[in-house]
Amino acid sequence: KLSDRLTAVASYIDHVTTVADIGSDHAYLPSYLCLNHPSMRAIAGEVSDGPLQAAKTQVEELELGNRIDVRKGSGLAVIAPGEVEGITIAGMGGALITSILEDGKSKLKGVSRLVLQPNNAARAIRMWLLENNWSLIKEDILIENEKFYEILVAEPGHDSERYDQEREKKLLFGPHLMQKSNEAFLEKWHGEMQNWQRVLSALKQGKEQESMERRKQQIEKKIQLVQEVIGDGN
């Protein structure tokens, strides 16, 4: 059974007929898509040998070799321009996803949908999409195994107006997610806020201790100076 996370990613790309899954690991996502959609063809891209082998084995076992091409390479290097309609990049950090998109810009011509699932730093991806004329059309957030996963769905288009107001908030929280604010969203940001509050209070306590320590040393030094000059009073 495919994870809830990857099932959700798949649901945002199941209308296309050609998809590249970058960093595919076991090729679970393209396999699921191809099993459920008979007209779908896919490319599974992997940069590392272990996951590449796992992807090949999975595709062979499911006898999907005629529809899923497992290719070795970094990021979008595994696809030719115009080769796919959709691209999925899931289960990596937001910074890595952003750099894969940036390095592979020339391969994005003709791509009509991106589905990105960063494990963190979704803000960096929203920023990249905005600056590179990709419109963020949908977002999702879910909890699995006590972790939060955000899914960003984009299509070619201009998004600057979307960010005209409350730009900072929208970049951080997600313009669609903050509007819906479902349970997972509230739980994630409640948890983040509690973390920050803990850090902040530790910082404050740290500062107090530090200044107390300095104050103590100053007083001790003064006492010592006075004693040196006038003796200890006995």
Ligand code: SAM
């Ligand atoms: N996409 C799958 C998922 O969401 O479950 C696998 C996620 S796994 C944590 C990340 C995979 O991305 C690893 O198999 C890793 O080898 C691959 N990877 C990392 N950097 C990559 C890159 N620049 N190009 C292609 N694959 C990459």
